Amino acid sequence: MSAVSVLSRLQSAIERESKGHSTSRAEGLALLAAADLDSLFRAAASVRDRSKGRTVSYSKKVFIPLTHLCRDYCGYCTFWSDPSPGFQPYMTPEDVLASAEAGRRAGCKEALFSLGDQPERAFPEASEFLRKLGFESTLEYLAAMSELVLKQTGLLPHSNPGVMSFQDLRCLRNSNVSLGLMLESVSPRLLRTGGPHWKAPDKVPSLRLQTIEDAGRLHIAFTTGILIGIGETLEERLDSLLAIHALHEKYGHIQEVIIQPFRAKPDTRMAHAAEPSIENLQRTLAVARLIFDEGMNIQSPPNLASDDYSRLLEAGINDWGGISPLTRDFINPEAAWPQIATLATKTAAAGFVLRERLAVYPEFSARPGFVAANVRPYLDNAAAEDGFARQ
Secondary structure: OOHHHHHHHHHHHHHHHHOOOOOOHHHHHHHHHHOOHHHHHHHHHHHHHHHHOOEEEEEEEEEEEEEOOOOOOOOOOOOOOOOOOOOOOOOOHHHHHHHHHHHHHOOOOEEEEEEOOOHHHOOHHHHHHHHHHOOOOHHHHHHHHHHHHHHHHOOEEEEEOOOOOHHHHHHHHOOOOEEEOOOEOOOHHHHOOOOOOOOOHHHOHHHHHHHHHHHHHOOOOEEEEEEEOOOOOHHHHHHHHHHHHHHHHHHOOEEEEEEEEOOOOOOOOOOOOOOOOHHHHHHHHHHHHHHHOOOOOEEOOHHHOHHHHHHHHHHOOOEEEEEOOOOOOOOOOOOOOOOHHHHHHHHHHOOOEEEEEOOOOHHHHOOOOOOOOOOHHHHHHHEOOOOOEOO
């Protein structure tokens, strides 16, 4: 087939999708591989504007890293720490409450709990700490801490603790306004020896997909997404997006899809791996927008795109994610969040209005059955009439 014929077919696919037609796997792959960027961006922006308008949201959060212990050793991660002399395995309840209260005073509405996967299964120090406080597992302790923060500060917890069982999800639902787990990739190939997910048993794709599906069965507003540039092929990248799309089509519970670019970090196995370009990130964002259509919230963190982050708006995103005026990004400590005033200025310069949302998106906060009864009063207190954050 000639180059002209290929380009003609790509242009036809872009035009169909911008008018609301679903994207097939073949079309998605072609768009990821070779579509004209300007045409692709126009189509994605058109789809975004139909339902999201010119509003771009963010959540003002305090970051609470409950524990840095993790039984997974991903090739790109600096979040985890192994036990050492004098090492405190977890934040204590006093630590947690102090961080949350500082966030409340700074105007935060969200308490983001991040932590390593199931450290008690790898480290006796973790099991001993939990036992002394009367808990059997990290996720049981997380549920207690998120309830403590909710009741004592009114901040809305959103937890991102890794793989969760059906029972764990059901328990956490009672104190969290939403939950999250990055799928990252559906590729089992990345688990091979020396790969990015080698020595990371909780990165088995089927386990993560099961967690996302169980959240759907429980009517939990859920955040997920993919990590690009870790060695996946374009086919694997697309299949990861399609897997999320299939679960959302079945349960309607995915509130947000994050497209996060890999960033090389010193002292990791992937310290010298190539990072995806901003054009690569933009292309993936635009294709994600066309796959999920206008109703989905598509996010990419601005601190991982350096000073070029306003360019991501061209590709159809409508959310910047959580931004903290108080705590650093413990997952990417080398990448500072932009000041919220600067974020608003750059967003406005691109023709959009920045609005603060809560840890649950407006379209989910109003849906029956998606917010637990004991979380609802705190949500109503923080929400404006349209479901965004009360100012």
